[in-house]
Amino acid sequence: MKKLNNIVLISATSMLGFAACKGPSQKLPPVMPPTPVNVTDAVVSTAVYYDKYPATVVALNQVELRSQVSGFITGIFFKEGEIVPKGKVLYEIDRRKYEAAYLQAQANVASAKASYERAKKDDDRYQRLAEQDAVARQILDNAKATLETSRSQLAAAEANLAAVRTDLDYSLIKAPFTGRIGISQVKLGAQVSPGTTLLNTISSENPIGVDFVINENEISRYAALQGNTVDSTFRLQLSNGSNYAHNGKILAIDRGVDNQTATIKVRIEFNNPNDQLKDGMSAVLRVLNDQSGERLIIPYKAVSEQMGEYFVFVAKDSIATQQKVHLGPKLGDRIVIMEGIQQGDKVITEGFQRLRDSGKIVIGMPAAPGAMKK
Numbered sequence: 001m002k003k004l005n006n007i008v009l010i011s012a013t014s015m016l017g018f019a020a021c022k023g024p025s026q027k028l029p030p031v032m033p034p035t036p037v038n039v040t041d042a043v044v045s046t047a048v049y050y051d052k053y054p055a056t057v058v059a060l061n062q063v064e065l066r067s068q069v070s071g072f073i074t075g076i077f078f079k080e081g082e083i084v085p086k087g088k089v090l091y092e093i094d095r096r097k098y099e100a101a102y103l104q105a106q107a108n109v110a111s112a113k114a115s116y117e118r119a120k121k122d123d124d125r126y127q128r129l130a131e132q133d134a135v136a137r138q139i140l141d142n143a144k145a146t147l148e149t150s151r152s153q154l155a156a157a158e159a160n161l162a163a164v165r166t167d168l169d170y171s172l173i174k175a176p177f178t179g180r181i182g183i184s185q186v187k188l189g190a191q192v193s194p195g196t197t198l199l200n201t202i203s204s205e206n207p208i209g210v211d212f213v214i215n216e217n218e219i220s221r222y223a224a225l226q227g228n229t230v231d232s233t234f235r236l237q238l239s240n241g242s243n244y245a246h247n248g249k250i251l252a253i254d255r256g257v258d259n260q261t262a263t264i265k266v267r268i269e270f271n272n273p274n275d276q277l278k279d280g281m282s283a284v285l286r287v288l289n290d291q292s293g294e295r296l297i298i299p300y301k302a303v304s305e306q307m308g309e310y311f312v313f314v315a316k317d318s319i320a321t322q323q324k325v326h327l328g329p330k331l332g333d334r335i336v337i338m339e340g341i342q343q344g345d346k347v348i349t350e351g352f353q354r355l356r357d358s359g360k361i362v363i364g365m366p367a368a369p370g371a372m373k374k
Contacts, residue, residue, distance in 0.1 A: 034362040037351035039315045040299060044343050047295040047336050049329040050235065050286035055212040057281040059203035060251075060269070061177055066199060067192040068170040069093060080183045084175045084202065091173040091199055093192065098168040105161040112157035116150040123147040179204040180275075203279050208272040209251060210236060212285050213263040219253070221290065222266055226250045234268050236277075237284040244283075246271045295328060296342075300335040302349045303327070312337075313355055315346040315363065322357040 075092030078084055123143045130137065175181070182201045186192065192199070214222060225233060227250075234248035251269040258264065268285065270277065277283075302312050303325070310327055313320045323345075328336025341347065348361070355361070 034318060034360040035320075035351055035354050036364060037313075037315065037320065037348045037355070037361045039346040039363060040302070040349050042296055042298050042337065042341050042343055042345045042347050044294050045297050047297060047328070047331060049289050049331060049336070051289050052237075053212040053214070053285045053287065055210045055236070055268075055283050055285040057277045057279060057283060058209045058211050058267070059179075059205065059279040060207060060209045061179065062201065062203035062279065063176055064198055064201050065090065065173055066195055067091075067093060067173065067197055068194050069098065069167050070193055071097075071171065071191070073186055073188055073190045073192060076184060076188060078181050080181065082181060083179065083205075084181050086175055086178045088175045089172050090175055090181065091186075093171040093173070095168065095171040098164070098171050101164045102161070102168045105157070105164040109154070109157040109161050112150070112154040116147075116154045119143070119147040119150040173199065175202060177202070177204060205275055205277075206272040207269050208277050208279070210248065210268045210270060210277075210283065210285055211265055212268075213261075213265050216257045216262045216264060219257075219264060222250065222253060226253065233288045235286040235288075236270060237286060239282050244270070244276070289329065296337045297331065297334050298337055298341075298347050299349050300330060300333055302347045302352070303335060304352065312341060313348040313352040314341060315348055315361060318360055318362065320348060320352065320355050320357075320359050320361045322355075 071093040073091060074094050075089075077089050077092070084090065123146075125143075127143075179202045182203075184200050185198050190197075232247055234250075236244035236246075236248065238244060248268040248270040251267045253267075254265040256264070298312065304311050310325050311322050312325055314323050323340050325340030326338040328338045330336075348355070351361070
């Protein structure tokens, strides 16, 4: 009996020990405190932003100067790199043989003209005699034939004179328009051949063009901008990052779309009074976006990305709700929100990294350790 009592006592003691061990595990999990956050209002503000295109500066008028007659360079009458006015003589090709040919052609014209005048007088004389039956018909016919031959010879002599005069003119190579002349490709005494020897290149500078390409689905947008006066629609950013001072306007849209790239070239005209833009320069053309205007804007740091989608947390009372948003362009440290939130929403800018959807929050981040109290 005593042994049985001992067994009951041990069992009771074990049960009490088991109950003592089990008690703490039944406590509820601790309640997490609200996450401290900072918020800002989503505001509607003026958003001006530009689409960017790689572009190339091009001269609106550029000509390669080549000789149209053969000979040796006997004169160069410009300073390389200077602006030359239209009609200025730039190069001279040995003119002696062309001048001699011109004088010979003038003499041939004079001789042909004298023969024509004599033949015309003979024809008139025989015509009057024929009216009086005082001359044979054959003599009259011969006079008319001689007159026609003389007329043809005079015309041929005059045509030759014009051709020789053209060659003489071509021996002086002149600026076809006012522009900047490049570095000469030939020196004094160099022999040149018609149409093959490149002498120099001249290009206009003010105004100047900027070429870029657009996708074919943008054609209607740029066609609508044609004819606009110069405004802030087209701005140019130079390769050094600086902004060009003058605005541009559409000069031309190319005639057709490249069927391999589905793009089309557009040319913008810019004033270039200080010769800052040079033919061949690279630049970035900035085109005012059609969606510029009054837009909803928030700090960019409030946006988070998940699997290629973008979200922000919005504070509603003491709860943070996660909202999917569609982004517009970035404006410095801010970004345009196209849809997903409304004006006046309290957007969480700090502390959302520790949040989940519908998590509890408290407005106001704690001061950083060591920060001075005011």
